[in-house]
Amino acid sequence: MNAEVKETNVTSLQAKRKFFKLNQEWILLFVLIGLIIFFSIMSASFFTTGNFVNITRQIAMLGIIAAGMSIVLLIGGIDLSVASNVALTSVSMGLLISAGIDPFISILLGILVGTTVGLINGIIITWVGIPALITTLGMLTIVRGFTFLITDGYPVFGFPESIRWFGTGFLFGIPVPVVIMMIVFTLVYILLYKTYLGRHIYALGGNEEAARLSGINTKKIQLMVYMLSGFFCSIAGLILLGRLNSGQPNALQGFELDVVTAVVLGGVSIFGGQGKLVGVVLGVFIMGVLSNGLVIMNVNEFIQMVIIGSVLLVAVGADRVANRKKN
Amino acid sequence: MSNLVIEMENITKEYPGTIALQGVNLQIHAGEVHTIAGENGAGKSTLMKILAGAITPTQGIVKIKGEMRKEFSPKIAAAEGIGIIYQEFNLVPYLTVEENILLGKENTRGLFVDKRKNLQLTQKALDRVGASFSPKSYVKDLGVAEQQLVEIAKSVSKEVDVLIMDEPTAALTGEEIKKLFTLIRQLKNEGVSIIYISHKFEEMFEISDRITILRDGEYIATKKIEDLNHEKLIQLMVGRELSMSMKTSSAQDEVILKVEKLSSTDKIDSISFQLRKGEVLGIAGLLGSGRTELAKTLYGINPITGGSFSIKNKKITKVKSPEHAIKIGIGLIPEDRKNEGLVLGQDCAKNIILPALKQISYGFFLNSRQEKEIISAYKEKLRIKYYPGQLAGELSGGNQQKLVIAKALATNVDILIFDEPTRGVDIGAKQEIYNLMNQFLQEGKAIIMISSEMPELLNIADRIAVMTEGKLAGILDNKDATQEKILQLAAGINSNGEVIV
Numbered sequence: 001m002n003a004e005v006k007e008t009n010v011t012s013l014q015a016k017r018k019f020f021k022l023n024q025e026w027i028l029l030f031v032l033i034g035l036i037i038f039f040s041i042m043s044a045s046f047f048t049t050g051n052f053v054n055i056t057r058q059i060a061m062l063g064i065i066a067a068g069m070s071i072v073l074l075i076g077g078i079d080l081s082v083a084s085n086v087a088l089t090s091v092s093m094g095l096l097i098s099a100g101i102d103p104f105i106s107i108l109l110g111i112l113v114g115t116t117v118g119l120i121n122g123i124i125i126t127w128v129g130i131p132a133l134i135t136t137l138g139m140l141t142i143v144r145g146f147t148f149l150i151t152d153g154y155p156v157f158g159f160p161e162s163i164r165w166f167g168t169g170f171l172f173g174i175p176v177p178v179v180i181m182m183i184v185f186t187l188v189y190i191l192l193y194k195t196y197l198g199r200h201i202y203a204l205g206g207n208e209e210a211a212r213l214s215g216i217n218t219k220k221i222q223l224m225v226y227m228l229s230g231f232f233c234s235i236a237g238l239i240l241l242g243r244l245n246s247g248q249p250n251a252l253q254g255f256e257l258d259v260v261t262a263v264v265l266g267g268v269s270i271f272g273g274q275g276k277l278v279g280v281v282l283g284v285f286i287m288g289v290l291s292n293g294l295v296i297m298n299v300n301e302f303i304q305m306v307i308i309g310s311v312l313l314v315a316v317g318a319d320r321v322a323n324r325k326k327n
Numbered sequence: 328m329s330n331l332v333i334e335m336e337n338i339t340k341e342y343p344g345t346i347a348l349q350g351v352n353l354q355i356h357a358g359e360v361h362t363i364a365g366e367n368g369a370g371k372s373t374l375m376k377i378l379a380g381a382i383t384p385t386q387g388i389v390k391i392k393g394e395m396r397k398e399f400s401p402k403i404a405a406a407e408g409i410g411i412i413y414q415e416f417n418l419v420p421y422l423t424v425e426e427n428i429l430l431g432k433e434n435t436r437g438l439f440v441d442k443r444k445n446l447q448l449t450q451k452a453l454d455r456v457g458a459s460f461s462p463k464s465y466v467k468d469l470g471v472a473e474q475q476l477v478e479i480a481k482s483v484s485k486e487v488d489v490l491i492m493d494e495p496t497a498a499l500t501g502e503e504i505k506k507l508f509t510l511i512r513q514l515k516n517e518g519v520s521i522i523y524i525s526h527k528f529e530e531m532f533e534i535s536d537r538i539t540i541l542r543d544g545e546y547i548a549t550k551k552i553e554d555l556n557h558e559k560l561i562q563l564m565v566g567r568e569l570s571m572s573m574k575t576s577s578a579q580d581e582v583i584l585k586v587e588k589l590s591s592t593d594k595i596d597s598i599s600f601q602l603r604k605g606e607v608l609g610i611a612g613l614l615g616s617g618r619t620e621l622a623k624t625l626y627g628i629n630p631i632t633g634g635s636f637s638i639k640n641k642k643i644t645k646v647k648s649p650e651h652a653i654k655i656g657i658g659l660i661p662e663d664r665k666n667e668g669l670v671l672g673q674d675c676a677k678n679i680i681l682p683a684l685k686q687i688s689y690g691f692f693l694n695s696r697q698e699k700e701i702i703s704a705y706k707e708k709l710r711i712k713y714y715p716g717q718l719a720g721e722l723s724g725g726n727q728q729k730l731v732i733a734k735a736l737a738t739n740v741d742i743l744i745f746d747e748p749t750r751g752v753d754i755g756a757k758q759e760i761y762n763l764m765n766q767f768l769q770e771g772k773a774i775i776m777i778s779s780e781m782p783e784l785l786n787i788a789d790r791i792a793v794m795t796e797g798k799l800a801g802i803l804d805n806k807d808a809t810q811e812k813i814l815q816l817a818a819g820i821n822s823n824g825e826v827i828v
Contacts, residue, residue: 195688195692196685196688196691199693200684207672210666211681212649213649214681214682215649215654215738
C-alpha cells in the first residue's frame with residue numbers, strides 16, 4: 001500500500017522533470033520561430049532562401065566560437081579573449097601567406113597561434129590562479145595589442161583565391177563556413193556526451209572539489225578546455241580571413257560579448273555545470289535571426305545595441321531566477 | 328533572592344527525525360565559570376545556541392536574571408547581556424582588527440567615524456585579552472590564534488553578564504591559554520559568568536567552578552569541581568556500559584598498508600601504523616586532532632613532508648593527486664558529502680560512475696553498457712533509492728552517503744578510508760553501511776574508519792588508533808578498548824596518567 005503511493009509519487013515527479021527539461025529548449029525554439037514569423041511579416045525580403053543562406057553564413061563564426069565558449073562556461077569559466085584571438089589568428093595567417101609561405105602551412109601555424117593563446121589562458125588560470133574573468137580580460141587587451149603590433153595597425157592583403165573559399169565558398173550547395181560550423185558542433189556534441197571528458201567537464205563545473213576528490217585531473221581538463229576555445233577561435237579566424245579577403249587587425253571588437261550572450265541565452269549557466277549544446281545552437285540562431293532581421297527592418301544601429309544588451313540581461317536573469325527557485 | 332543569572336528548565340529541542348535535547352536543566356550563578364561537558368553530539372552546542380538566541384527550543388523555559396525570555400533572537404540575547412564566542416570565527420578578513428571589533432557600534436562624530444576613539448577602545452580590549460598585535464592590522468594577516476583573541480576581545484568590548492566560550496583554546500598555544508585563563512579569572516572577579524565548553528580535561532579542572540554533564544541530549548548531572556576527578560567525569564560523560572554486539576573480525580595476517588613516520592604540513596606528525604587485509608582500523612580523536620588530515624595525506628590532497636607508506640609492499644613517498652591515490656588502491660569517502668562528495672546538480676547515476684568512468688571507457692569514448700551495469704549493480708547492492716534522472720541534491724542524507732560510498736566502491740580500490748561515514752545518517756542506513764563495510768572486508772580489502780562516535784568505533788573497529796594534536800597517542804585493541812581509555816588518550820593523557828602532549 002505504502003510502496004504503491006511512493007511509486008506514483010516518483011512517476012509524477014519524473015513526469016514533472018521531463019516536462020520542465022523539454023520546456024527550456026522548447027521555449028528557445030518557440031522564441032526562434034516567433035522571431036522568424038515576426039520578421040517575415042515585417043519585411044518581404046526576410047523569408048527568402050537567399051536570406052536564410054545569409055543568416056547561417058553570418059552566424060557561422062558566432063556558432064564556432066560559441067561552441068568553445070559553451071564548454072568554457074560549463075567548467076565555470078569564461079573566455080573574453082576570443083574576439084581578439086580571432087583577429088590575431090586571422091592576421092597571422094594573412095601575414096604568413098603574404099610573406100610567401102605555403103597557405104596550408106600558414107593556416108596550420110595560425111591554428112597553433114590561436115591554440116597557444118588558449119593554452120596561456122589556461123596556464124594563468126590553473127597555475128597562477130587568477131580568476132578566468134580577469135585573466136581573459138587581460139588577454140583580450142594583450143592579444144589585440146599584439147595584433148596591431150605585428151600589422152602596424154594596417155590590414156593585410158594579397159592571398160590566393162583558395163583562402164576566399166573558406167569564407168565565401170560552397171560545399172554541396174552549403175556555404176563552407178556553415179559546413180565548418182556543423183562539423184564543430186558535431187565534434188563538441190561528441191566530446192560532451194559521448195566521451196568521459198564530457199562527463200568530467202560537467203562534474204568539474206558542478207563541483208570542482210568533488211570532481212578532484214573523485215580522481216579527476218581538474219587542471220588538465222581546464223587547460224584542455226581553454227585550448228579548445230583558442231583552437232575554435234583560429235578556425236573562425238580562417239573564415240574571417242576568407243570572408244574579408246584581408247586580415248583586419250581591428251576586426252570583431254566587442255564580439256566576445258555577442259558570443260557570451262548567445263551561450264547564456266542557450267541556457268548554459270554562468271556558474272558552470274549546467275546547460276546543453278542544443279540550447280546553445282538555438283541561442284546562436286536566435287542571435288543571428290535577431291540581428292539580421294533588425295538590419296533588414298532598417299532598425300537604427302544604436303537601437304540594435306540596446307536590444308542585444310537587453311537579450312543578455314533577460315538570459316542571465318532567467319538563469320538566476322531558475323537557480324533561486326531550485327534552491 | 329538568588330544570584331542566578333540564567334535558569335534553563337526542561338529544555339527540549341526536536342529536529343525532524345531526531346531529538347537533540349531532552350529535558351535539559353542548567354543554572355548559572357553570577358561570577359562562576361561553568362563548564363558544559365559531554366561527548367561530540369551530546370547537545371552542548373545546541374544548548375548554547377538556544378541560550379544565545381540562535382535557535383528556539385521546542386519546549387522549556389529560559390529565565391535571564393529571573394525574567395522569562397519570550398522571544399529567541401541573537402539580538403535579544405545580546406540585549407540581555409549574553410555574549411557568545413563560536414567555534415567558527417565570525418570575522419571579516421578584509422577589515423582591520425579595530426573595524427571588526429567595533430563593527431556595527433562604531434563611535435562617530437557627526438557623519439564621520441571617530442577613528443581615534445575607536446582605536447583607543449580597541450586597544451583597551453586588546454590589552455585586556457593580552458594581545459600584542461596592532462588594532463590596525465588586517466584580520467586576514469593574523470594567525471588562527473590571533474583571530475581567536477580578536478573574537479574574545481570583540482565579546483569583552485561589550486557589556487556582558489554571561490560569556491559563552493565554545494572551545495576557545497582549540498587554536499591557542501600554551502602561553503596564550505594561560506593569558507586566556509587570566510582573563511577569565513579577571514572577568515569572573517568583575518561578576519561576569521563564563522560558560523565554558525572544552526574537550527580538554529586539564530582545562531576543565533583548572534578553570535571551572537562547576538560542571539554540567541550532558542549525554543545523548545539528556546541532562547545527567549551538575550557537580551562542583553571539588554567533587555569530581557577524571558575517572559568520575561568520564562564515567563558520567565560515557566554513562567552506561569555499552570552492550571556490544573560481538574563483532575566477528577575478518578582480519579587476516581597479511582599486512583596491506585604499512586605507514587612509517589608519515590608527516591604532513593602542520594597537522595600530521597610522524598605517524599606509524601599497519602593495516603591488515605580484512606581489518607578495520609578505527610581512528611579516534613577530537614576535532615582538529617589531525618584525523619581528517621591523515622586521510623587527506625594518504626589520499627594525495629595534502630602533501631607528504633616526511634616518512635612514507637607501503638601498500639601491498641610497494642613503497643610510496645609521494646601521492647600526487649586523488650587520481651594517483653585511486654590508482655595505487657586507496658579510496659576516500661570524504662567527511663563533507665555535499666561539498667566534497669557529490670555533484671549535487673547532477674543526477675545520481677552520473678555521480679556513482681564518475682570516478683570509475685575513465686577506467687571503463689574505450690579510449691575517450693563512453694562505454695554506456697558497462698556504465699549502466701555498474702550503476703545498477705551498486706544501486707541495488709547499496710539499496711539506494713532514486714529514480715532515473717533524479718539529482719543527487721534531492722536525496723536524503725543517508726541516501727547521499729550511500730551514493731558517495733558507491734562512488735568509492737566502483738573504483739575497485741583495496742583500502743577505503745571512511746571519514747565520519749554515518750554522520751547525519753539514520754539508524755537503518757547506518758546498519759546498511761556497516762553491512763557494506765563487512766562485505767568489502769570479506770573480499771580481503773581493508774578499511775580505515777575515522778569516527779567521532781565512540782560506540783561505532785568500538786563496534787566496528789578491530790583496533791582503534793587515537794590521535795591527539797597531529798600525533799598518534801596510542802593504538803588500542805578492540806578487546807582492551809573502552810570509551811574511557813579512548814577519551815583519556817584523546818585528551819592527551821597516556822595509560823599511566825601522564826600528559827603526552
